[in-house]
Amino acid sequence: KAGVTQTPRYLIKTRGQQVTLSCSPISGHRSVSWYQQTPGQGLQFLFEYFSETQRNKGNFPGRFSGRQFSNSRSEMNVSTLELGDSALYLCASSLLVWAGGVNTDTQYFGPGTRLTVL
């Protein structure tokens, strides 16, 4: 079974631009969560989608948004990019709604998209 895939793997943008990242979960998984990882802040939870609905959200500004399609694939969008948005963006999939350990289903992470904002 193929793992979580993310595209693109690397991306360079300039301030003020917007970017869309894509995540394809493991086949059969219906939950996709997004995370931002930086050296300074570590891993931070962005949001989780399940059955095309946002189920949980972290403390990020409205510039960060996402959506999930009927095939469970998910996209994350960041508008009006800032230098501080440079990070590794990770997505993770799970079979069920993960939303904070309500169940014991394991999350499987993708390799991430490295975004650099110049």
Place this chain on the structure above:
Amino acid sequence: GESVGLHLPTLSVQEGDNSIINCAYSNSASDYFIWYKQESGKGPQFIIDIRSNMDKRQGQRVTVLLNKTVKHLSLQIAATQPGDSAVYFCAEIGGSNYKLTFGKGTLLTVNP
């Protein structure tokens, strides 16, 4: 405020030794804890988890200990191998909104 922190940013051990990675948390409402391993260029990989109604859980070569009295979590790796070299970080979930908080990470280096 709520935080999850690691006592040591780096840990260097000899192959075959046991490793202990520590994590402190401050949210007494946290009821679920996870340890992840992240190798260079890869996403985090689930290692082991533990719920707040337990104080110990064992996996293959790994043991997680939870001390709720002092809000401390540890990951023990037995017979550490070079393939265990990675960044390890803990995560906690707690509060009414099940907020997920990650620690900064500890770099484990295994010397042959």
